[in-house]
Each structure stands twice: as structure tokens, then as C-alpha cells.
Amino acid sequence: MSAAPLEVKGLSAGYGPTRVIEDVSFSVPAGSRLAVLGRNGMGKTSLFATLAGQTRRYAGEIRVGGRDISGERSAARALLGLGYVPQTRDVFPTLTVEENLFVGLKNRPKDAIQEAYDMFPRLKERRKNLGSQLSGGEQQMLSTARSILGQPTVLLLDEPLEGLAPVICEELMAAFSRLAQSGDMTILLVEQRIQSALDFADNVIVLERGRIAWSGTPAALSADHVAVERFLGVGGLH
Template identity: 45%
Template structure:
């Protein structure tokens, strides 16, 4: 299995503040890779660096075999990367259907009708405006819009944030199905339980540096290690 994304020795700054310190990670084709860590560990900055929103001052990012370290964000997205940022940035005044028609059409298996099959709740709410949706419905809509770009790699930032446990399980189900449909996933989560349950491989970030990497099932089996690294239990 080959890697669709490789980050090597990333050092990222906000002004004079050194946020990422020599961060390296990889996302294997057809797998879910989780990036876990406490609040402020640097998870979102890592994603912003990978997407070209906050380029690293040092280090290299390779996506689908191309060096994208200095590419603008739109070019990275056009190469086949879907990005769902933290905060569910949907259009509040547009309906679900109108939100889904915003992304540029890109050939591939994902269409609006197929989205409605994956998210029956969105089909039921297709005439509702974004501001009328629950947090879970908004998260589903954010993921759906990214899927309509027919990405080969999907990057998700905190998709479970603020959601009820039942909705977290539904979002987890959908993310797991992505790999079944040939999409590689990089999942950033503070929810260690969710991240470890659905991912194949895990990295843990703390204070801007990688402090653990390995198979998710191995870390999940070591409760004390999970608590030490993430501050929470790996189990319900």
C-alpha cells in the first residue's frame, strides 16, 4: 500500500510563534489515519499546513506523489483533496439542496442523489436552510459538500465537535464508509474514543510535536497510555 500524503519535518509559525516542531506523518491509500491531541496541541495548524493555508517555513508535503509544499490551496484541492474545516462552514441562508449545488462539478461517483442515499436525513431536510439544521446535520452537510468534489483524499477537522453521542456514531459510520468507497481519510480529533475506533493508524500531537505513532488498535488497548497522551479514556 502506498502513501497518498507524506509530511516530512514540518516547522510552521504564526508570526514569531513556533507552532509545529518537526512534524512528520503519512496517510496510506485506502486507510483512515487519525491525528489526536489535546486542545492547542497543533492539530488544526497541521491541517492548515497540509492544505497550504499556513505554509511551513521548513519541511515538505507530498500529495499523490507531487511536492505540494508551495502550492496554493485551490491547486491542492483541485488535485483531489477534500477539506472539511472545523466549524461547519455552510451557507446559513441557503437550503440543503442549494448548499450541495455550490461546489464545482467534478466527474466521479459522488452526485447529489448519491449523497442523499448516504445521508437520508439531508434528503428529508433538503428544503431547510442551513441555519435551521442541527449541529449533526450541519456536519453531515459539510462532509457531503466535500464529497461532491469526488476527492481521493478527505481531510476532516474535528467532525465530532459538539455533537451528541448518537450523532457522533452516525458521523463515524459515514467516515468509515469513505474507505470502503476508495477514499483515504485524515481525521483530526480531540475525541480519542472515536478516532481510535474508526482509524487504522494514529498519530498523537502534543505541544506541536508528534509524541506517538502506531496502529490504532495497539494504542486503544493500552488505556493508561491513551489517558497519558490525550487526557481521556479510549472507552465509553
């Protein structure tokens, strides 16, 4: 498994007749990290849902590793290398941790779940617990690990730190960094903890009303105080 580039060209999408994403174009080189930032309600989650095939696409292309996946259903996109960890986590509450992980294996042998336990040892300790018995941080670890067991080449992480304690956030971000450094995945991150996202990313796009309003490096965004205040609603970054 090796990381694949992601290319998005002229993408417009939404829900029913309502357009949320308008003419969005960007590319993410294989193995790199992109942070997708913006205030609440500006289309970040809708963009990820569109990449994963969960909205109505009106125009544009989505390519993973050079292959156009725009017309594929969500399940097919997953098989073609697109991993998606949604904001809702979507852990199966009545299955054990181990059973949740088996779902993510697809056609891989069952002993491959050791990869999940190596990444998050806490999951091995909780392997017989039901999904409903896990803390929010443990559910996020489980959702992430389940997606990674499918060996995606492009991974979408939608607000993985939301509502979690700082120590859990640090543990998750360290795991995401190890994944990125392995060269096996291209990673896109939506995150409200702006500094955590900038510390992680190689490049940044900022959404405003479903369009890209700013793009560049984390250092450039940190230095652009006008853009930070206008598009992110904060006075400054450190």
C-alpha cells in the same frame, strides 16, 4: 476516483512569526485511515489547516499521490485531491442545502448531488432549508457531503463529532467507515472522542506541542497506559 497516499516530511508551519507545527513527518498509505490525537491546543487543527494551505509553511513537504502540493494555494490543493472538512463546518447560512451542495460539485453535473443524498438521506429531506436552519449534526453532514462531492482522494475531518448527540455521532462515523471501505479515499481524522477515533483508524499519531510524540496502531496506544495518560490526559481506554 481512487484513494491516494499522503506523505508529510519535516513540516513546520504556523501563523505569522509563531510556529505551531514543528518538524512533523508521517505517511498515510492509500485507502487507509489515520487518527490524529492530542490534548487541546497541541496543534491538531493547525496541522490540518497547514495540509489544506491555510497557514504559513516554514519548511517541509506535503505530497498527495506523489505530487508535491506544498507550494499550492488552498483552492489548487482541493482540485489536486485534498478535501477538508473544518471544525467550523463553514456552511453557507443563506444558501439552501441543495445550493450548498452545488458549490461542492465543481465541474461535475448537477445530478451528482444524489451521491450526497444517498450518503445522508436527511439532507434530501432538508434540501430546501437554509444552512442557518439546520441542526449542528445536519450542518456537519452538509459540510462533509459538500467536500465529498468534489471527489477528494485524501479527506481531512477535523473534529466532526464535536457537540453532537450520540445518535448523530454514530450515523456520521458509519458514513465515514463506508467511505473508507469504498477504497476511494484516504482519511485523516482529528477527534476528541478518543475511542471513536481508535475504533475507526488503522494508525494513530499523537501531537504534543506541535510535534509527534507517539505513533503506532490503535491497539498499541490502548495498551500504552503511560502514553494515554501523559499525552491524552485520560486514565485509560476500553
